[in-house]
Amino acid sequence: MTNLKETVFISHPSISFVGVSFVLCLLAVAPRPSFFPLVLLLSSLQLYGRIIAHRNNAFVNFRNLWLALTSAVTLSHIGPALTALSTPSTSIIFLTLCAATASLIVLTAIFIDIKACAKMKSQWSQITLFPALWASVWVVIARISPVGRLATWSPVRGLPPDIWITRWFGVPAIDWLTAACSVVITEVVGDWFIGSAPARLNGDDADSIIIPDLPGVPAPKAKSPTPRSYYVLALFGLLLTVTIPHYVSSTLPLPPYSKGTTPLTVACVLPPFQRLKNGPPLLDDFIQESRRLNQAKVLLWPEGAVRFDSFDAKAAAIERVRKDVAFTNHFVGMSFEEVLPSNGSKTERRNGFVLVDKHGPVMEYYKRHLVPVAESFSLSPSTDPPTIFTLPLTMPKGFTRSEWGNETRPIPVTASICLDFTDPYAFDSLPSKPALILAPARTWDISVGLSMFEQAKARAAEIDSMVLWCDGGEGGVSGIVGRGVNEMMKAGPGSWTRTIGIQYPFDDRKTIFMDGGESVGLMIMWAFQGVIWAGGVLSTWRKARRVNEEAGPLLG
Structure with missing residues (x-):
């Protein structure tokens, strides 16, 4: 065991930690970041950072670690990235730049934590600083990044996204838990390396053992400092307190048929390729498939299902859908691309959605977040937030009037449409909580589809709602998530239906997260950190005052 300690921590720390970090980064920072590998990765980075931070070659070691992380992130994302842009070389360059930036941000956060903790006297402040810092960094990145939460190292696997605290604080709470778990492991491993050593007093306490000018007169006995392991154990207890309720009382989906629920049958309209004769499905194909799924009350088409070259063409298509499908009290969610009127030489298009009932269009929405390069050059983003439509559901068969x-x-x-779900503030402008979010999507790779499906889960958990996710891309993932439902119905083409239970009467009060967003969680994290810091300052002041009061008579 001693040889292992010497090899890892003393003889070859760079080889050991850089190699381990590279492997863990491959596992942790995939298109769907995983909780447990990410916790281990952060622990490895913190341990290695503490070893090299004060050495002469610290910059070289951090540079090598940065290159290793950049390489690992690039390799873990290279599969779906190759077909993301027009050419593979452009995709790889863009991916490498993103990976290098994210890796640099991670190492900077760890370096700041190491330097700041070295100047803190409160052990509570030291072990809780990194979780608050880690969560704050990704809140800022998600806010300024064009791909929102996809640019972060926030785990979407391993820790349930519908854990109760996400309805209060959102994904930053998950980030805090991730970093806090890594701190616990870092402290345990660090204690294992150092071993049991006699408790030492800090500089102030050491000076007070013998009072100057009074040789042989012992000072009042200083109170032994609380062992650091007690604080680590307390942090571990806090983590258990936060996570245990989810496993003790898991959220179960409401039954569709009960006194307190309203049954609603929904459908994702994805015409199978084997039925198509002329390539990708056209308007007629979607109308025919929608009529076949007439048992569903709400029918959703995937993102960009049809294209219109003029407003007149769109109006004519909406009228056809109204007459052929929606006239029997159905609600059809059409997703489309349309040409915008332009005075210049460049033709602008936008990606939109319209909900059609038997009277015509009742709700419209246009995509606000475009995929960088792939969409941002050819489409125009919208600035209008989503709205709520109150769908009047008529009595289904099998019910009596009473x-x-x-x-x-x-x-x-x-x-909301596809990439909009990476924005944690996508629904902050809504006046109340929706029961169902219609989400047309189109992804180009199965790993991207799974990643976006996880983003839909996170948004559903934050606002305590349900998402009907309909992905029409190759290998796209479709399903229902939210309020205890977590069903991936299909990958790839092929329509499906599902009957869900909606709370009745529905409680449309906004969640704490909808009211305050991610800033609420950050304020609480840093307020907690501030209270700890203030407590440490007060404790130091009281200790100094007590020593002065007890030493006063001796000096007199």
Whole structure:
């Protein structure tokens, strides 16, 4: 065991930690970051950072570690990235730049934590600084990045995204838990390396053992400092307190048919390729497939299902959908691309969504976040936030008037499109909580589809709603998530239906996260950090005052 300690921590720390970090980064920072490998990666980075931070060749070691992390992130994402842009070389260059930036941000956060902790006297402040710093960094990055939360190292696997604290604080709470777990492991491994050593007093306490000018007169006995392991154990207890409730009382989906629920059958309309004769599905194909799925009350088409070259063409298509599908009290979510009127030589297009009922369009939404390069050069983003439409659900078959109650039951719905779900503030402008979010999407790779599906889960958990995710891309993943439902219905083409239970009467009060966003969690984290720091300062002041008071008579 001693040889292992010497090899890892003393003889060859660079080889050991850089190699381990590279492997862990491959596992942790994949298109869907994983909780446990990420915790181990952060622990490895913190341990190695503490070893090399004060050495003469610290810059060289940090540079090598940065290159290793950049290489690992690039390799873990290279599969889906090759087909993301027009040429593979452009995709690799763009991916490498993103990986290098993210890796530099991670190492900078760790370096700041090491330097700041060296100047802190409070052990509580030292072990809780990194979690707050880690969560804050990714909040800022998600806010300024064109791909939102996809640019962060926030785990989406291993720790359930619908854990109760996400409805309060969102993904930053998950980031805090991740970093806090890594701190616990870092402290345990560090204690294992150092071993049991006699407790030492800090500089102030050491000077007070013998009072100057009074040789042989012992000072009042200083109170032994609380062992650092006690604080680590307390942090571990806090982590258990936060996570245990989820496993003790898991959120279960509501039954579709009960006194307290409203059954709603939804469908994702994806015409199978074997039925198509002329390439990709056209408007007629989607209308025909929608009519076949007439058992569903809400039918959603994938992102960019049809294209229109003029407003007149769009209006004509909406009228066809109204007459052929929606006239029987169905609600059809059409997703499309359309040409915008332009006075210049460049033709502008935008990606939109319209919900059509038997009277015509009742809700519209246009995509606000475009895929960098792939969409940002050819499409125009919208600045209008989503709105809520109260869907009047009529009594389905099998119910009596006394069981159903009113003539219709209100179901508040809204919409958002694909990459918009990477924005944690996508629904902050809504006046109330929706029961269902219609989410057309189109991804180009199965790993990207899975990653976006996880983003939909996170947004559903934050606002305590459900998402109908309909991905029409190659290998796209479609399903229903939120409020205890976590069903991946299909990967690839092929329509499907699902009956879900909506709370009745529906509680449309906004969650804490919807009201305050990620800033609420950050304020609480840093307020907690501030209280700890203030407590440490107060404790130091009281200790100094007590020593002065007890030493006063001796000096007199």
